[in-house]
Amino acid sequence: MRNFIAKIILNHMKKAVILLSGGLDSTTCLAIAKKEGFTPFALSFRYGQRNKIEIDASRKIANSLGAKDHLISDIDLSLFGGSALTDEIEVPKDRGDSILSDEIPVTYVPARNTIFLSFALAYAEVLKANDIFIGVNALDYSGYPDCRPEYIASFQSMANIATKSGVEGNNQFIIHTPLMEMNKADIIKRGIKLGVDYGLTRSCYDPFENANPCGHCDACTLRIKGFKEANITDPLTYPK
Amino acid sequence: MRNFIAKIILNHMKKAVILLSGGLDSTTCLAIAKKEGFTPFALSFRYGQRNKIEIDASRKIANSLGAKDHLISDIDLSLFGGSALTDEIEVPKDRGDSILSDEIPVTYVPARNTIFLSFALAYAEVLKANDIFIGVNALDYSGYPDCRPEYIASFQSMANIATKSGVEGNNQFIIHTPLMEMNKADIIKRGIKLGVDYGLTRSCYDPFENANPCGHCDACTLRIKGFKEANITDPLTYPK
Numbered sequence: 001m002r003n004f005i006a007k008i009i010l011n012h013m014k015k016a017v018i019l020l021s022g023g024l025d026s027t028t029c030l031a032i033a034k035k036e037g038f039t040p041f042a043l044s045f046r047y048g049q050r051n052k053i054e055i056d057a058s059r060k061i062a063n064s065l066g067a068k069d070h071l072i073s074d075i076d077l078s079l080f081g082g083s084a085l086t087d088e089i090e091v092p093k094d095r096g097d098s099i100l101s102d103e104i105p106v107t108y109v110p111a112r113n114t115i116f117l118s119f120a121l122a123y124a125e126v127l128k129a130n131d132i133f134i135g136v137n138a139l140d141y142s143g144y145p146d147c148r149p150e151y152i153a154s155f156q157s158m159a160n161i162a163t164k165s166g167v168e169g170n171n172q173f174i175i176h177t178p179l180m181e182m183n184k185a186d187i188i189k190r191g192i193k194l195g196v197d198y199g200l201t202r203s204c205y206d207p208f209e210n211a212n213p214c215g216h217c218d219a220c221t222l223r224i225k226g227f228k229e230a231n232i233t234d235p236l237t238y239p240k
Numbered sequence: 241m242r243n244f245i246a247k248i249i250l251n252h253m254k255k256a257v258i259l260l261s262g263g264l265d266s267t268t269c270l271a272i273a274k275k276e277g278f279t280p281f282a283l284s285f286r287y288g289q290r291n292k293i294e295i296d297a298s299r300k301i302a303n304s305l306g307a308k309d310h311l312i313s314d315i316d317l318s319l320f321g322g323s324a325l326t327d328e329i330e331v332p333k334d335r336g337d338s339i340l341s342d343e344i345p346v347t348y349v350p351a352r353n354t355i356f357l358s359f360a361l362a363y364a365e366v367l368k369a370n371d372i373f374i375g376v377n378a379l380d381y382s383g384y385p386d387c388r389p390e391y392i393a394s395f396q397s398m399a400n401i402a403t404k405s406g407v408e409g410n411n412q413f414i415i416h417t418p419l420m421e422m423n424k425a426d427i428i429k430r431g432i433k434l435g436v437d438y439g440l441t442r443s444c445y446d447p448f449e450n451a452n453p454c455g456h457c458d459a460c461t462l463r464i465k466g467f468k469e470a471n472i473t474d475p476l477t478y479p480k
Contacts, residue, residue, distance in 0.1 A: 057387065062335075071319055071320075073315070073316065073319055074314065074315075074316060075313070075314075075315050076314060077362065079311055079313055079364050080311075080362050080366045081366060084364060104404045104408075108404055109362075110361070110362040110365035110366055110403060110404070111358055111359075111361040111362035111365060111399075111402060111403055112362075113402070114358045114361060114362075114398070114399070114402045114403075115355070115358040115359060115362060118351055118354045118355040119351075119355060121351040121354060122317065122320050122349075122350040122351035122352075122354075122355060123320050125350035125351060126320045126321060126350055129346045145402060145404055145406070145407045146402045146403070148401075150401055151323075151398070151401045151402050154394075154397060154398040154402070155398055155402070157394060157398075158349075158354070158391070158394040158395055158397075158398045159354070161387045161388075161390055161391045161394045162351060162353070162354045162385060162391050162394070163350060163351055163354075163385060163386070164344045164348055164350070164385055166385070168344075169387045181356070183381065188347045211386065232289070
C-alpha cells in the first residue's frame with residue numbers, strides 16, 4: 001500500500017501523452033493514466049477516417065477526464081488509402097466470431113499505430129515526458145499486427161534510439177499498454193469504476209450521420225459483446 | 241557484372257518509396273534508387289518547416305529524375321514545436337567544425353525521421369513495395385540520433401512487426417540508406433555521375449525569401465564544404 005501511494009505521488013510529477021481516439025479503449029486508458037497519478041496530455045488525429053465523429057467525442061472526453069492539454073493533429077492517411085476506414089472500401093458487417101480469427105481485416109489502416117506513436121513520441125519529447133499510453137488490446141481485437149505486445153516492445157526500443165531524450169536519458173521512453181491483456185468486459189468494468197462516461201465514447205467504424213453507431217461493424221460487435229458480458233447497459237443507442 | 245545486371249533486372253520489377261526533402265542527400269538517394277533499377281515513388285512533407293522552398297524543389301526533382309509518382313503529405317509538426325526548424329528558435333549560424341561535435345543541435349526536430357519513415361511505411365504497404373530509401377548520413381551530419389545506422393536497423397525490425405505485409409511476407413521491408421557511410425563530397429560526385437542537377441536542390445535551413453541559401457547555417461556549411469572537397473562548383477548562389 002505504501003509503495004502504491006509512493007508510485008502515485010511520484011507519477012504526479014510526471015507528464016504522460018495519451019493517444020485518444022474517442023473510443024472506449026483509449027478513453028479507459030486516459031482514465032487509468034490519470035488514476036496512476038500522471039498529468040495527462042491527450043493527442044488525437046484527424047486522419048481522413050470515415051468516423052469524424054471521433055474527434056468531437058475525443059474533445060468532450062479529454063475535457064471530462066481532465067486532460068491538461070489536448071492536441072488534434074491533421075494527417076491525411078487517405079492520401080495513401082488502402083483501408084476500409086480511409087478509402088472507398090466497404091466496412092464489413094456482422095462478422096460474428098470471425099472477427100477474432102487470425103486474418104487481418106480490411107479495416108486495418110497501414111502503419112496507423114506506428115504513425116500515431118511517432119507523433120506521440122514527438123509530443124512527449126517536446127513536453128519532456130517519458131510516458132506514452134496507448135489503448136491497444138490483444139484479446140478482444142481485430143487481429144491488427146500493430147496491437148500486439150511484440151510490436152509495442154519493438155516500437156519502445158526504437159523510440160529510445162530515435163530521439164535526443166531517449167539517447168541522452170538512457171532509454172527513458174515507456175509505452176504503456178494497460179489494456180493489453182484485458183477483455184472488453186473487464187475494460188468497461190474498470191472504466192466504470194474510474195468514473196468514465198461511456199456515453200461520450202464512439203467506437204463505430206461506420207456511424208450514421210446523427211453519430212449513432214451502426215451496430216454491425218467489428219467495433220460495434222466487440223463493444224456490444226463487452227457491455228453484455230460486463231452486465232452493464234451501453235449508454236449508446238443502436239438501431240433496433 | 242552478370243550479378244549486377246541480374247539485380248538491376250530484378251529491381252526493375254520493384255517499386256520503392258523514396259523520402260524526398262528536396263535537399264542534396266535525398267535527391268542523390270532518389271537517383272541511386274533509380275540507377276539500381278527500382279521504380280521510384282517519391283514522398284515529401286509539408287511539416288511546418290521554415291524552408292517551404294523545399295517542397296517546390298522536391299516537385300522539380302521528382303519530375304526531373306522520373307519518379308513514377310510524388311505524394312506530398314501535410315503534417316503539422318509545428319503543433320509540437322521544439323525545434324529551430326519548426327518553432328520560434330533561432331537557426332544557429334557559422335558553427336564551423338562544431339557542427340560535427342557530439343552535441344545534438346537545436347535544429348533537431350523531435351522524432352522527425354520516425355514520423356517520415358512511418359508514413360513511407362504506410363505508402364509502401366499500400367503500394368505493395370518492399371523497399372524504402374532514406375538519404376540519412378552518419379558522417380557529414382549534425383549528430384541527429386535518427387540518422388544513425390542503429391536507428392535505421394531498429395526501425396526496420398519494428399516495421400516488419402508493425403504491418404500486415406511485414407508479418408505475412410516474412411520481414412519484407414528493407415530500409416535502404418545508400419549514403420550512410422559516404423561523406424558529402426562523395427555524395428555529390430556520385431550524384432553528378434548519375435546526372436543529378438544540384439541546381440534544383442535546396443539544403444538551407446533558413447533561406448532568403450528569393451529561395452537563395454543563407455550560406456551560414458549547418459546545412460549550408462556542410463554543403464559548401466562538400467562541393468569544395470569534391471572540386472565541383474555548387475550551382476546555387478550564396479551571399480557574397
